[in-house]
Amino acid sequence: MIEVENLTKVFGSIWALRGVSFKIEKGESVGFLGPNGSGKTTTLRILTCFLPPTSGRVTVDGHDVIQDSMEVRRRIGYFPEKVPLYPWMKVLTFLNFVAEVKGVGRTERKRKLFETMESCGLAGVAHRTIGNLSKGYRQRVGLAQVLINDPPILVLDEPTVGLDPEQISEIRKLIKNLSKERTIFLSSHILPEVSMLCNRIIIIHQGKIIAEDTQENLAARLQTASRLLIKIEGPREEVRKRLEMIPGVSKVEEKERVAEKIFVYLLGVRKDVDVAREISSVVFNNRWSLLEMRQLEMSLEEIFLNLITQEN
């Protein structure tokens, strides 16, 4: 459905993309993951015909983004990162405008408008001015303008950024529903979001693709180690020594002193060994107290670091 071959993009002296290639099959939901400034938005903008590539070839459903731009645009619904909307327009007027521009026929327009507003939860604000809507509603209007002509491919640039948790879960649910019958290419810098919505992940860093795999494979590849945060009441030196002796613990780091004799330690542990049980028995045997123990998720930055060091 989407084929990107050796794509580069140069802005002045800045190389935003340095030879990006990937393929997305029909019906796939693919997550595009990368830190800010890694080239996600640039890639999406080239894909949606907003920017031309410096070199390389991008085709959507067999149509070239340069030569056959109109055909590409007809097939793609694009949700830009900043959700640009006309603040002075009413929701319904705006969606009607988009439907007209996208060539939704007069007879089905009314039904389409109704359906889209219903599915995006906009029915209640149809006659409100967009500029007065909350961020969550604006995001929904942004999604509605994508869906109004029922495009087979959705390109979504950070669709949940800046929303509160409840809104995020609503938008995710909506996207999850959409992914059943469409090809979705979704960019994000939040790993859990991508893993929830997509069955394949492409990771981009500094304009290059550094990993491309299914969610499970990536996780297995990356998360061989994790970190534990524990708070223990007990003599510092002693605790530290005993923790280091536990098999599977690679390093012990003192994080902070909470009170007399109470310290927070950060442990690097292997994933395949049950360290928690061992820790609690050590604490129990020494008559210390275990006040807190939790596993720290790997942040995106660490995953990138991991990937980059793996590469080299």
Added chain:
Amino acid sequence: MNFFPVFKKELQSYLSSSIAYVIMTIFLTLSGFFFYTDVLNFNIRNMGGGITLTEGVWLYFFQDIRFIFLLIIPLLTMRLFAEEVKLGTIELLLTYPIKNIEILTGKFLASLSLLLLILILTLSYPLSLATIWEVDPWSLLAGYLGLFLLGTSFIACGIFISSLTENQIVAAVATLGVLILFWFLTWNEAIAEPSLMEILLRLSLFDRTYNFFRGVIDTKDVIFFMLFILFFLFLTLQSLNSRRWRGVR
């Protein structure tokens, strides 16, 4: 050509913001005042009779209106593209299945409609005069055609400049500057050589309207305005297309 949705959107935008109403109010107030003084003037000068309405009222009235155009048309066109870029909505427009020329046509026709509306409103002046005086409709029509072509030229120029910036104020001021330049090209009569003057005279928007206002439609003048308008619309289209090859971030 699928320009209608954009056309409709632009009209809605004009009418939903206060700017269209402010512009119309200013225009009607000033033009009403000019009309009133021009008629008073005519009355005094026409004591002995013999001066036609075209020479005595319309010529002055239309010339006055040009100044109001200079004031209001940059305000009318400044937002057309600058606002889209500022809001980021240009990213929507340029990724929807609609051609650049359709976007431009929609926007151009929308501002043109507003100009027409303003001109139609001023018809109340000759109509009121017609109740006490005999008004020659044909010379009046020639004058209105001149105004319309002049206004359209201003709009074409303004749209082009609006497509170059994301700042509406910059767009308005720059348009005003360019129009004034085109207008007063021939002011340096004393210094310019005759051959240069010849060329400048042909380019000056100011001088091109004179025939119309006297009630004479000269094809050369009409063609001049048409070329002026097409030239700037062409430039605008190139500016829009260049967003693609320049790869603006």
